Amino acid sequence: EHVKRAAHQIVDELHDDDALAVVTFSDRAEVVLPSQSNVNRTRAKAKISTIQAGGGTEILQGIRAGLAELEKHHGDRVTTHLILLTDGQTYGDEEGCIAEARQAGARRIGITAMGIGEDWNDALLDEIAAQSGGVSAYIASPSQVRALLQQRIRGLGTVFAQGLTLEPRFAEGVWMESAFRISPYLERLTPTDSVINLGTLQANAPLTIVLELGVAQRPAGEHRLLQLELTGNIPALDRQGDKLRRDVRCTFIPTEPPPEPVPTAILNALNRVTLYRMQEGAWDALKRGDISTATRRLEMMATRLFDLGESQLARAALLEAGRIAKEGTPTARGHKELKYGTRSLTITPRRRPHD
Known part of the structure; x- marks a missing residue:
């Protein structure tokens, strides 16, 4: 019931040019509300109210059905996102879920994966989110669903850039030990083919990344350690594949440097x-x-x-x-x-x- 009320609130806050689809999944997936813009709010809420919990948890079927609906309105100037809510375990289809998430990420479709309660696979939801450039979240009790869903939907409404990727290109003798996103939330980042998927950038939520590097000994002087290439799309400006490149340089000295306060x-x-x-x-x-x-x-x-x-x-x-x-x-x-x-x-x- 908490999820239904949260969905009703989302429907009430839709703009005419927003598109919405609702899919349920248990032993199979069912499209409750096909993807549509200019949503009839009364009809949509009535459809949502008919949803009944029960059966198994076939996450893969739900993801596939949801992505199929999203493709109907997907485009370069649209922020397309799937919100996955589950309160149970899925069995035997984990690799399929991750593969679908990876393909969604390549199509600039992010997935927010939210687990309700305790009986769900956090490692799987984390990987689904990471592969698609989305977010995973823990909802301790159903009463929190409304606030978290509302926060996520409003955040998607402020997206400035999407499909963001970061590619570090290292000089010889330089390597990456680890990578973390620090804000707007904390997570370990895992590159795929040397590229880090960062998902979306909200206008009001700065994106902060920390890279831990290993550097071989260098002679004294200034050295270029790596180049960072950030690539993304800016829907509002109809700009695709914009690139920003920055070099990271470091000065090596033969003696111990004087102590300085760390920022x-x-x-x-x-x-x-x-x-x-x-x-x-x-x-x-x-x-x-x-x-x-x-x-x-x-x-x-x-x-x-x-x-x-x-x-x-x-x-x-x-x-x-x-x-x-x-x-x-x-x-x-x-x-x-x-x-x-x-x-x-x-x-x-x-x-x-x-x-």
Whole structure:
């Protein structure tokens, strides 16, 4: 019912030139509302109200049916996006889901993958979002659906550029250790054929990327380390494949440089990356059966979170650390709360409240 009310609100906020389609999927996919602009709001809401939950969770069938509807109005000057909501596991079609997401990304169609509750595959939804240039999100309870859906839809309405890709071209002896998106949300970025898919850029949400590089020893002097090429489309200006290139250079000196303060923006970004790696390392250790390391990493994460004023998330980390130390496994809810809570941390540390 929460999802239906959220969908009704989306219908009410549509503009005449917006197109909407609604697809449900359980054991099979069903097109409840075919893709259409100039939506008849009363009829659309009546159709949505007939949706009944039940059956299995065939995500692949839902994605395919949804993408087929989106293609009807897809174009260079249109922001085309699929919002996937699921509260269950899908079995046996994971590779197909990822392949469809990859093809959608190549067509500049992003996918926002939202999991409701605890019984869904977060690794799969993350990969679907990453391959398409979209976003994955955790909805702890159905009552949060309305706010999160509204936030996402309004964000899509402010898209300035889409189909963004970043291609780093490295000089000899330079390589990339890791890449992270820092804002508007935190995630590890994985290149495909040396290209990083960044999805869309909203007009009111700056995009911040951190690249960790390895650099072989260089003689003293200025050296070009890499060139960054950003490619994207600007629908409002009818510009396709716009490119922006920037060189990254570094000066090497033969002696130790004098100490200089690190810019606050860099410190804050690295704090977020460190927190993300801590929780990532904890789950990796747990998969290996190393309970001691997993517990220690979560406890360290909690300390960092308390220092940043993120008391609620810090307590959640301590709670899961204690549970893992005692029982050897985290709760599904705790795992997702920490994973997605860390992603949504703001760059600027909050003031720590006094208890």
